[in-house]
Amino acid sequence: PAWFRVIYCLGEVFVNFWDTTTHVYTPVHVGAVLGDCPAEGGAMGGQVGAVLGDCPAEGDAVGGLCGIARQIASICRLDLFSTEIAWTEDDRLLVVDYVNDPIDLRLQSRAADGVPDFIVERIAARIADELTAKADGV
Numbered sequence: 001p002a003w004f005r006v007i008y009c010l011g012e013v014f015v016n017f018w019d020t021t022t023h024v025y026t027p028v029h030v031g032a033v034l035g036d037c038p039a040e041g042g043a044m045g046g047q048v049g050a051v052l053g054d055c056p057a058e059g060d061a062v063g064g065l066c067g068i069a070r071q072i073a074s075i076c077r078l079d080l081f082s083t084e085i086a087w088t089e090d091d092r093l094l095v096v097d098y099v100n101d102p103i104d105l106r107l108q109s110r111a112a113d114g115v116p117d118f119i120v121e122r123i124a125a126r127i128a129d130e131l132t133a134k135a136d137g138v
Contacts, residue, residue: 002087003096004028006069007103007115009080009123010130013066016116018084023113028062064093072098079130080123 005018005025015028065085072083076099084097105123106114114120 001089004065004085004087005082006065006085007080007082007119007123008069008073008078010126012122012126013069014119014122015062015065016119025108025114025116025119027116027119028065068093068095076101080127 003018003020005016007014007016016025017028018025068085069083072095073079073081078099078101080101080103082100082103083095084100086094086096088094104115105120107120108114108116
């Protein structure tokens with residue numbers, strides 16, 4: 001079993017393993033499968049995470065997490081939120097906390113249980129890009 005914090009921002013999805021004891025985020029690699037998560041000592045634990053603008057296929061575990069986040073976004077109509085999804089012992093993805101809004105965007109470099117810096121930076125850049133595009137009439 002594992003716990004994921006998935007952040008959605010203006011169409012981009014950031015999947016993170018979330019340690020329920022320490023509350024530390026570990027970015028999940030795009031090609032990871034659930035059986036390769038840090039909770040099981042999988043190889044993915046030390047890899048650098050990735051921005052998932054184009055999510056893997058829905059059949060892929062990470063793609064499933066992305067799909068859930070996108071589905072929640074279409075229902076709640078928020079541009080920025082996080083959701084908590086558990087991977088159960090019987091290999092199911094179970095949404096535990098549908099929408100966290102506002103979300104905690106403390107930097108991991110300043111707080112051990114903060115969001116990885118590169119994710120917060122990407123969120124800020126994505127919001128800036130969106131505002132610039134709207135100002136330019138795009």
